[in-house]
Amino acid sequence: MPHDWNRLLQTTTERLAGLVDDADPAAPVPGCPDWCAADLVEHVGGVYQWAAHVVRTGDPEVHPVPAPTDLGELPVWFRGHVEELVRVLTGTDPDQETWTFGRGRGTAGWWTRRQTLETTLHTFDLLDSQGRAGEWDVPAPLAWEAVREVVTLFYPRQLRMGRIDPLPGTLLLTPTDLDDEPVAVGDGRPVVELNAPAGELALLAYRRRTSDDPAAAALLALGLTP
Known part of the structure; x- marks a missing residue:
């Protein structure tokens, strides 16, 4: 919708x-x-x-x-x-x-x-x-839009502006509270999966939270957003 x-x-x-x-x-x-x-x-x-x-x-x-x-x-x-x-x-x-x-x-x-x-x-x-x-109680579809914006706008812009190098791996983000397909950030190996509610994924992507998964935390710390 x-x-x-x-x-x-x-x-x-x-x-x-x-x-x-x-x-x-x-x-x-x-x-x-x-x-x-x-x-x-x-x-x-x-x-x-x-x-x-x-x-x-x-x-x-x-x-x-x-x-x-x-x-x-x-x-x-x-x-x-x-x-x-x-x-x-x-x-x-x-x-x-x-x-x-x-x-x-x-x-x-x-x-x-x-x-x-x-x-x-x-x-x-x-x-x-x-x-x-x-x-902070954001509807899952709106939080997921924020995640998708990171993938389609901010991460490519960070690369284009030379602020970061390409991720040395791929983050596969899946919202557990929506039926939407996962989105991927990066195209390297290994592939690191993060499954969480859309709001939590948004906070992770914007570095307002730190993942408990060391591999995911390391990729997120590189800066998908300004």
């Missing part, structure tokens, strides 16, 4: 904005070791500004408005950029052509999907910073 990406963008960004309202901005973010929660929020707000600008103009060059130095104003700043992102993306024909990273030319709908998945992952990061990681 196709995803309603406009609806998912609205619900995921609204949840993250609500979490920002109550978050301790000074709390460290375990998945992003150099960041506190305020840094994470500024990053996501900047990405939202970039995505909205690209879809409006087709131009990838943008100078985001920085977060306020008064962290008490951070929730209002962030919610403003959430509202602008949702307004632009849901108000644009998803088939409208625009620039997309990694592909040169793509569509506005690509950005709606990308920002939904960006928000989904960073919602985990913000919850984790507040000691609430167990509240």
